[in-house]
Amino acid sequence: MLSYQHAYHAGNLADLQKHALLAWMLDYLTAKPKPLTYLETHAGRGLYDLAGPESEKTGEARAGITRALSEDWLPEDHPLCQALDQIRAMHGPNAYPGSPLIARYFLRPEDNAHLAELHPTEHEALSQVGGFAHLHKQDGFAMAQAICPPTPRRGLLLIDPSYEVKDEYDAIPRQIAKLARKWNVGVIALWYPILTDLRHVPMLMALQQNHPEALLSEVRFPPARPGHGMVGSGMFVINPPYGLADEARRIKALYSGL
Structure with missing residues (x-):
């Protein structure tokens, strides 16, 4: 259950969709002068090396964020590009942020953040870059259920499991229903x-x-290699910020010719 290592897949076409929408939402939410809470149930390590052996082995980042940047899929002022530019200025040209570091770029001193990561190696790596947040080495849904509704009540929860266990597909709707009842504005x-x-x-x-x-x-995209089972990715957003539907359509259009 704890075998998943996102370093092999960081920056792939699924990450591009997820992180582009996440960055857009955080940019929108932090534009208002009101504090917020950011939570993640499955945070990962927070920072990845696209020149590392894991990324080189799969080549998924080359087909994802590397290609997107070289072909200008996103405008320079897109929130994801802004976050990526700062993180690469700090960590080098091959750095790629996981969602925790994307969040760190947007969050302000008055905001609150909670990151859960149960995998021991990933949690240790997260602790090196996650000092801006409260870190939880526990099941992410247990963390979210305990904290919600958070303080401040305004905010965003990202749920991004590894889906290693098929039971997760059955459990997620029940978990989200409970969270949405507790945190109806989140x-x-x-x-x-x-x-x-x-x-x-x-x-x-x-x-x-x-x-x-x-x-x-x-969004749909070709499998990363012959026989690979993932052919697309999705985002399901409760209480979507105003304008997110338009941004989602723009992101989806990027995949139309793949």
């Missing part, structure tokens, strides 16, 4: 993979039944 964003076996479909149907007003955004 932006709750779930990322999920689109696999060839369509195992995400029952989960998505349950989520849409429970939260019919949520935003659903999916």
Whole structure:
């Protein structure tokens, strides 16, 4: 259950969708002079090396963020590009931020952050860059359920599991329903993979039944290698910020020619 290592996949086409939408939401939320809370249930290590052996082995970043930057998929002033520029200025040209460091770029001193990561190696790496947040070495859903509704009540929760265990697909709609009841004003964003076996479909149907007003955004892309099961990714956002639907359509259009 703790075997997943995102370093092999950091910066891939799924990350591009997830991080572009996350950065846009954080940029929007922090534009208002009101404090917020940011939470993550599955934070990962926070910082990745796209020249490292894991990334080089799969080549997924070359087909994702590296290609996107070289072909100007995103404008220079896009929130993700702004965050990436600062992080690479600090950590080198091959650095790629996970969602915690993207959040750190936008969060202000008055904001509050909680990051959960259960994997011991990933948690140790996160502790090196996550000093801006409260770190939790525990199950991320347990952390979120304990904290929600957070203080400040305004804010965003990112749920980005590894989906190593098939039971997660069954459990996620129940977890999110409980969180949404506790924190009815929170932006709750779930990322999920689109696999060839369509195992995400029952989960998505349950989520849409429970939260019919949520935003659903999916992108499709070629498998990273022959036989690889992931052919797309999705974001399901409860209480989406104003304008996110337009941004999601712009991001989706980037994938139309792949």
